[in-house]
Amino acid sequence: MGSLTRCLSLFCLAASMAPVPALAQQPAGLLDARAGLLEAETRQAIAEAERAELLARLPPAQAKPLSGAVDTRQFGAAGLARAFDLALELAQEVCAVLPADRPTLLYDPATAQGMVAARAVEAALVRLSEDLAARNRELALYIEAHTPAEGAPRALPLAWLAVPPATLRAAADLAALFKGDTTLAGIGYGEGARALFASAMARSCPARLAGLGSGYLGELDWSRHERLLGRVRALGGHRAILAQHAETLARLAGSAKGELKKELAAMEDAVRVHLKSVDAFVDSLKAGEASDKSPLFVAARYLGQAERSEGALVLDVDVRLEGMSVVRDNLFTGQKLALSGVAFLWYRLHEADGRLVKADALRRITRPVEVKLGGNMAGDAFWAAAPGER
Template identity: 60%
Template structure:
């Protein structure tokens, strides 16, 4: 009995150990199976789901929204700095060139008519002195007077090319048209103080002013016709003249014909028969009107840089979030019409990041726009 009982005890102990080992192996197998199932449900390990990912390549325009808000704030702040007793015109290089060209063309029409009238009188004196019945010496200085091509013709012809050119203003930094955007924001903030925005629409054509320009052009054409007639008469006298006088008269005819061609080129360049923006004469009338409306205004020269930043943060458990921020840099100079500096300043704005939950509306109500109500007109 005793030996049998002693033999049974070690056997039961071994069986108990074997049972525990099997249970441990079963628990380990179950844990490995659960772990494999959990890993299968998770994203690949290279995506680092717990740490999250950051991507700045999406939603680029959304960051510009914050920069646009800053530009509007800067425009409102600049309006407070502008003098209240005088209007201000926004400086635009292309428009400034257009006004200078228009004034020069307007002046050239009058001056050329006056100069041709003076040369017509000079040619008439030469014709009277060169008749076959009584050849006399040329008046002192007359050949020199007629051989000088008027500088007004050259200047006017060069500037009409400016009036025919299409000048495009490129956008700066983040987004195209940043300067144009600021001009609109400035006009929105204080329209009563802005007399002109430079580029863009310059106003309706003043047909009375256009008719005046056509009248001056007609006066120039009349003088040109008379000039051509006298040149033809003078050419007929070249054969009758002899010696040095023949050479002098021929030289005057040649110079007068060169002047006539220069005047014709200037008149042709105006394209007076076209009532469109392709005609320098048409644009001259528009720029002259703009210059009259903005006369005496202070000149505001601005440079603007807008940049927006969009950060998309993705996390396996918290989802996708969008953070938006903007930067606006503005430097301006305020001048008198004669160029004297009145004021200059550098302004900058950096917006606090706005968090946008792409699954909801975590951003403040002021960030969202609903039709026109979010940005009411100033008047």
């Protein structure tokens, strides 16, 4: 009972015990009624005093008491710590099923497309160089045969009068292979969920992985880029010889007459068409530019990945990570935070030709860890490190 209540009680008791001369002459029944009324008034005053004291301790009337509402906005990212732990555990489980005698490449659609396009660029450079070398030899014999005092005229190679070969035209459009864009949509954890799992696997079994799909692919390994540039230079050498043959044909056509003049002029036109096609292909490679806009530079990156992953199995994986954070606010018990994580994972292990080796689907849900925001209910292991880091 508060001090105000005690004062009121003592005052009323003293008042009731004081002698009143006028009341002593009144009947006993009236005195008892007056005493009961005074006692009732005293009890009412005491009750009001106690109520006022209690209200003074409570919040203002406009502040409604909390009823244990659930709020996840304040600590929405905290639950991702539990999902992160699950990713590390699942990576160890997937690593355990990978064969130890063969490397494995994590499949990424954009990387796989880039590897195929890079091989096509390199193959086109080789084919064009070989094709131009063969045609230059054939054209040299033709020019020699039509040079005065060098021998009998040689039959016109009709292939030169046709349009450039199909392989040359296709090679000129190889840059289009690098204009496509493959978008991977992340869910739950975000765009980095799959990258997180790939890094977790690399941490668990780095010796078994030939590559993580996307990411760094060897931009600084200039030996492969120099090799491709060497092929471009070789193609340029054959192109220079072809240009010399075109000039020689022009001089021969200028000194010839009749049908021979028309034949040599037609041959010169065909050679110059080939020159334009070769120039268009070389220009499309953007060999002098070291950026993603240069198919030659991009091809050098993906060729390195193709060499490292030769003979490897292909692991196609998808993962969804979600964290749940629940904050319970109560006026009398305070705040409590519970953290839980959910992970869904499927994977398929393939041979390079597409044959399925193994597949599985896994899911994990962690038991909620309760954290008292005013103290430490979770163990030190939860705060210090994730599983496997200790």
